[in-house]
Amino acid sequence: MSRSWTVPARARRVGALLMVLVTAAAGLAGCREARGAPIPIRIATGSPTAVYHAFGQSLATLLNRELPEVRASVVITAASAENMRLVGEGRAELGFTQADVLPTGRQEHPGVLAVARVYDDLLHLVTTAGGPVRSVTDLRGRRVSVGAPGSGTEVTATRLLEVAHLGGDRVRRERLGLDESVAALRAGRIDAFFFSGGLPVHGVEELASATATRIVDLGEWSEPLRRGYREVYVSRDIPRSVYGVDPVTTVANPNYLVVRANLPEPLVREVTRLLMERRTELAATHPAAGRTSPRSAIATSPLPLHPGAADWYRSHKP
Secondary structure, three states: OOOOOOOOHHHHHHHHHHHHHHHHOOOOOOOOOOOOOOEEEEEEOOOOOOHHHHHHHHHHHHHHHHOOOEEEEEEOOOOHHHHHHHHHOOOOOEEEEEHHHOOOOOOOOOOEEEEEEEEEEEEEEEEEOOOOOOOHHHHOOOEEEOOOOOOHHHHHHHHHHHHOOOOOOOOEEEOOOHHHHHHHHHHOOOOEEEEEEOOOOHHHHHHHHHOOEEEOOOHHHHHHHHHHOOOOOEEEEEOHHHHOOOOEEEEEEEEEEEEEOOOOHHHHHHHHHHHHHOHHHHHHHOHHHHOOOHHHHOOOOOOOEOHHHHHHHHHOOO
16 A cells, blocks of 8 residues: 655655655555555664664664654664675665675675765774784684674675685684674683774774773785775774774775665655765764765765665765
């Protein structure tokens, strides 16, 4: 059964078109409830102590307040790869993903488009300050968490180990999420863990505030990763001010906010508008949420922008 979608007063300019499109889209998944029921916007995020989750919660709060016919909520996941799968299968409407998780073509994710490039994820290799791991090569033979199954961390960390000639069984791998990795490091069950996230990662921040912690420099591996895999990899600094530990350079790659391809254009246009216009508010929850702009947001290769997002950017050229 069809239903309408009411645009708030500040968005009257899209009201008539919005009503027509949403009525026409009544057959889409998520649009089959009785007339007047709120439109669900499930946002696939990540670990509760990581950036995706904080960003997603802030975005959900904003959407619920500004778009009265929407009911946004966050979904805790393993992060990037799982998020892409959930959005592609119609089990989430929005999600966050690292660029290096995406295929070079669209054949693997035909139901997913981009809303924006939002910020860069930095790969952390975390260990204890007094431990033996001071470089990637020190991981040989040691117990290391490479991230949860289905996470972007697992993709990037696995590639890094390959270019460092530490593939196969040269490292004793665990596949733990952020919170489990922190607990395992504290308990001595692992020697180090990888995690990819925007600065600061709260789980790493909490660990460093309570335990003598070292973040290992990974700057030398950006170029080998670029040569071996994707051009998305760049070097970024983690200054002392972030975690209170020695500054390092590490490997980074962009993050995208993605959307189900069949969501109505006016709805995605409004999501894009709020994402761009309320960056200061979003950043109050986590600084990474404010590290975007219309100029950088459109760089979402290999995913095309959703037509609703593209329409907003075209009308707000810098």
